[in-house]
Every structure is written in structure tokens, then in C-alpha cells.
Amino acid sequence: MDLSTPFRGSAAVRAGATTRRRLDGPTFDRLGYDTYVAAATVLDLRGRATAAALAVPGSVVGGHAAADILGADCAPRNAIVELVVGRRRVRPRAGVRLRQDVLTDEEVTPYEGVTVTSPLRTMFDLACTLDHDEAVVAVDALAHRYRLDPGLLLAYPAARENPRGGRRFAAVVADADARAESRPETLARLLMRRAGLTPTPQLPVYDAWGVFVGRLDFAWEDCKLGGEYQGDHHRTDRDQWLRDASRTADFASCGWSILPITSDDVFRRPAEFVRRTRAAVDARRRELAARSR
Structure with missing residues (x-):
């Protein structure tokens, strides 16, 4: 034990x-x-949620804590633990949000010693309650982890009981994409989408012999420009840096130019990131047009 x-x-x-x-x-x-x-x-979020659930027998972990336990990386570091307690009254607890709601058997699942809301129910709850971008992050993460179509939320039975939330998550579903592999990728995609720069996420690239070379985080296929998100460990880990350099060379051998995307671009300088990306796409298109003359 x-x-x-x-x-x-x-x-x-x-x-x-x-x-x-x-x-x-x-x-x-x-x-x-x-x-x-x-x-x-x-205790991390998972530990705090486990402790809260054990202290309230019969409760179900929901919200960001459920997503974290289910293996979807979308919760902020300071996320509060949410417990679904049915219709009963439970004494308030510090650091825990209690939600009175009745869940069906299909909406709960046992996972690693606690009971949590199912992936689809967790998607629904977060889509209804979070700000738009964070809701898309959560839906992307759960949809990717469990290979779910975000469009399933549009027909979710609970939507009929929550028309206001339903209107909100319809917009979330429109922006969601199960191909996203991380929170920064989702946020970068939303920034580009709002600017009219809509790349293809997670595009597989093959060489002239049909051999798989790699998967681009973002790709503008018409001009063979790829965007690759690089977290801080890509800069501080020498082995990762060498792998990145090798990947860039492999893509270049297939005619692709790579645009690096950093956490500063997404979280600190979004306007500059959009401007630089637009300039890179336009320049690449002009370059290929000139070559074809």
C-alpha cells in the first residue's frame, strides 16, 4: 500500500x-x-483531489481535477478541486468546490482508486464553465487523450438542461481540435485562427520515397511552411536541441521551411507572434511563386 x-x-x-x-x-x-x-x-492536483474524495465518501471528482486524473494535461497549477456530491448537503472544505449534481452511471468512471466524471462528461462540464480559450484547451486535451470527437458535445443530453451553457460550448466545439497535443499548441492555434492564419495541425510529412519523416505541429501545405512549438526544455536540454536540429534538417530535405514557436510567442508576445507568422507565410509564398516562374 x-x-x-x-x-x-x-x-x-x-x-x-x-x-x-x-x-x-x-x-x-x-x-x-x-x-x-x-x-x-x-500534494499535486491529483493528490489533493484524491484526498478530498476520500474525505467525502460517495463523491465524484469533476472539473480540472478529473481531467488531470484521467491523464489530460490541461489544468492550471492552482486549479481548485471540484467534487460532485449529488443532492446532499456536505460541509464546505477549504480548497474544494462542492457541486450538487446528479450523474448517471455512464457519466462516472472509477480511476486509480477514486471515482471521476467520465471523459465526455468532464469535457462537457469544463466547456460550459471555463473562459473560452481555457475551455478549448480542456476539450482538446481530453479529446486527444481519449480519441473523442468534440462534436459529440453538441448532442450531449445534459445540454438540453443547460441552454445558456450550451450556447457557450457550441463556440468551444467550433474551435476545438482533437489533434492538438498540448496547451501551448491549442493557444497558438487559436491566436493564428483569429488572425486568419489557419494551419493544418499535426501534419505527417513523408520523403520522396514515402518514408515517414515527422509530424509538424502546424503546417501551411500550400507553401510548405511548418510551425514547431518548442518549450523551454527544447532550449535547456542539449539532447532535445540536437533532436530538433536533426528534425529541421529532415524537413528541409523534403522542401519544408520551419518556423519555431516559443512559449514567449504564445504567452508574452502574442501580437508580435501573429505579425511574424503572417510575414513568414507571405514570404514563403512569394519565394515559391518566384521559383515556379
């Missing part, structure tokens, strides 16, 4: 993993009713 993640004290005692006396001592931190973890453990 792993005592470095939140656990039921009574279950750990029954399993012989610890004793009641040790639970009350300095070896463990008490997180809530019959809920403990090894002392000094720093």
Missing part, C-alpha cells in the same frame, strides 16, 4: 501497513476524516 499518496487510515490499518498509533503521530499528516498521507508530502 502506497502511503505517499492519500489513503484511508482504517484501510491501511486493516492491511497491516501501519497502526492507529502511528497514524496519530508525526509519521503522517491528517488530511480529513480518516484520510492521511506520509508526513511532509507535497
Whole structure:
């Protein structure tokens, strides 16, 4: 039994993993009713959600915490834990949002010791409640992780009970794309889309012999310009930097020019990023047009 993640004290005692006396001592931190973890453990969102769910028997983890537990990387670092508790009244808890809602059996799933909202229900909830861009990030992440069509949300039964939220997530679905592989990729795509620069996401590239070369994060196929998102580790990790250089050379051998996209472009200088991207696309099109004369 792993005592470095939140656990039921009574279950750990029954399993012989610890004793009641040790639970009350300095070896463990008490997180809530019959809920403990090894002392000094720093809990991430998944750990906080697990602890909250254990302390409220019968609850279901929802929202960003459910997405995180389900393996979709879309939650902000400070995301609050959301618990769905049915129609009952539950005492408020610090750092936990309690939601009174009744879920069907199809809308919940057991996952790694807790019960969470299903991927589709989690998509629906986040699409209805988050700001537009963050909602698209969440839908992209869950749709990509579980190979779901975002369009399924348009026919989701709960939409009929939430017309206001339904109008909001219709716009989210229109902007969502299950091919996105990260939050920065989604946000970069939204920036480009609003500027009228709409690349193809995750385009596979093959050489003249039909051998797979790589997959471009973004591609303007008409001018063979690719955009590649490079997080900070692409700069600080030498091995990753060498792999990036090799990939760029491979794409160049197939006639593709690569435009690097950084976190600063997306999060700090979006207007400059859009201007630079538009200039790169226009220049590439002029270059290929001149070659064809």
C-alpha cells in the first residue's frame, strides 16, 4: 500500500501497513476524516483531489481535477478541486468546490482508486464553465487523450438542461481540435485562427520515397511552411536541441521551411507572434511563386 499518496487510515490499518498509533503521530499528516498521507508530502492536483474524495465518501471528482486524473494535461497549477456530491448537503472544505449534481452511471468512471466524471462528461462540464480559450484547451486535451470527437458535445443530453451553457460550448466545439497535443499548441492555434492564419495541425510529412519523416505541429501545405512549438526544455536540454536540429534538417530535405514557436510567442508576445507568422507565410509564398516562374 502506497502511503505517499492519500489513503484511508482504517484501510491501511486493516492491511497491516501501519497502526492507529502511528497514524496519530508525526509519521503522517491528517488530511480529513480518516484520510492521511506520509508526513511532509507535497500534494499535486491529483493528490489533493484524491484526498478530498476520500474525505467525502460517495463523491465524484469533476472539473480540472478529473481531467488531470484521467491523464489530460490541461489544468492550471492552482486549479481548485471540484467534487460532485449529488443532492446532499456536505460541509464546505477549504480548497474544494462542492457541486450538487446528479450523474448517471455512464457519466462516472472509477480511476486509480477514486471515482471521476467520465471523459465526455468532464469535457462537457469544463466547456460550459471555463473562459473560452481555457475551455478549448480542456476539450482538446481530453479529446486527444481519449480519441473523442468534440462534436459529440453538441448532442450531449445534459445540454438540453443547460441552454445558456450550451450556447457557450457550441463556440468551444467550433474551435476545438482533437489533434492538438498540448496547451501551448491549442493557444497558438487559436491566436493564428483569429488572425486568419489557419494551419493544418499535426501534419505527417513523408520523403520522396514515402518514408515517414515527422509530424509538424502546424503546417501551411500550400507553401510548405511548418510551425514547431518548442518549450523551454527544447532550449535547456542539449539532447532535445540536437533532436530538433536533426528534425529541421529532415524537413528541409523534403522542401519544408520551419518556423519555431516559443512559449514567449504564445504567452508574452502574442501580437508580435501573429505579425511574424503572417510575414513568414507571405514570404514563403512569394519565394515559391518566384521559383515556379
